[in-house]
Amino acid sequence: MKKSKLRNEIANSFLQTFIKGYLAESSLTEEQLYDIPTFLMLRDCELFGVLHKKWDVENLSTNQAVFLDDLEKRIQAGVPIVMLNYETFLKP
Incomplete structure (x- = not known):
C-alpha cells in the first residue's frame, strides 16, 4: 500500500472520531x-x-532528504499532507 494512501486512511479514521467528539x-x-x-x-x-x-540542508541524512523532498513537492503541487473525505464528517 502506498504511503500516502495509508496516511489518508489513518487520517480519515482519526478525524472521523475527533470531529464527532469535538x-x-x-x-x-x-x-x-x-x-x-x-x-x-x-x-x-x-x-x-x-x-x-x-537541519543542515547541505548534509542531510537519506531519510531527511527524502522527507524534505516529499514535503517540498507537496507544497509546490498544492496538495495537503492528507486528502480527507469531508462529507463523512458532516453526516450525523
Missing part, C-alpha cells in the same frame, strides 16, 4: 471544516521553513 462539546460549520486543507498546507509551509532552519 461536535459533542462545540460547533463547527461546514465552511470551517472545508478550511482544514488550508491549515494543513500552512502547517507544511511552516514545517518546511523550520526544517531548513534546524
